[in-house]
Amino acid sequence: MNIDVNESEVLRAQKGDKEAFISIMKGVELRMYNIAKSIVRQDEDCADAMQETALKAYRALPTLQNPRFFNTWVCRILINECNTLLRKKSKTVSMAEPPQAAYVPPVEDLRMDLRDAVDRLEETQRMIVILYYFEDMTIQQIADMLEMSAGAVKTRLYRARMALSRRLKEPAAKEVRL
Template sequence: MDEAQFEEIAERYRDNLFAIAFQYTKNAADADDMVQIALLKCYQAKKPFENEQHIRHWLIRVTVNECKRYLVSPWRRYTAPIGDYAETLGFENPEQSALFFAVMELPQKYRVPVHLYYYEDYSVREIAKALGLRESAVQTRLLRARQKLRQKLEGWNDD
């Protein structure tokens, strides 16, 4: 892979990878680090990629693996409050802000499939493959995440 190809890939997937890494780390700086590691591994990869879908899947898989590795490392001592990062996002309306915080309060095993399904437009099959789960497990996690979000956001409109 030459530099021009790598720069194009990095530009195209950086934001998506950051969003996925943030779902795991809940910290912008750590999410940036995970994305950099994934992109570095892509640049150093010896095998050729078959197509765009293969690159995208490979980068997501590497990012997820790096995040999991990070979460069990002893270096993970302090994470910044989620509110600090949320202030930088600039939501268009209060509903978007409430939804963001509700999703971020979900357990990690629900946050990542929700992000991939609703924000990245991945199918259940693609999510299962990327996360190393069965399709039924992904469907169950999405169902439970929607139930938890419904419970959290139910009273929001009443206020």
């Protein structure tokens, strides 16, 4: 799923070709959705973050120095937008739905699949796992995108694998805590 953007299209978009920009954004749309979903988790928030990312990318496109790094650049904008959205949401208290009593589903409903296990990882680990395994990005691409060293990405990927292994091996009943 590693999709490389056509550098000549990026250059055309940088010169003001709106159709070229739309084309390159359509090419990274699925990757952007997967990244946003891994961070904000709700489709409405994904759409908001993606829309804001597209707007900011369009405005800042002339500042992109190397068209080859468009994917990394736009994903970095998206990650920042998702984090901004989460910060804003953490400051607001929604009373649309009153708190409910804890529900403990029957044991047979507690079977955890891999995606559930990934969703339960700490945010940075979850993002690295999704980028590495679901988006086929290299360690170096992830490091550049998340602005950390390749060694740090490898360490977090290793820890995420260990956490996933533990979660998938333990009985499902241990996951429910009241």
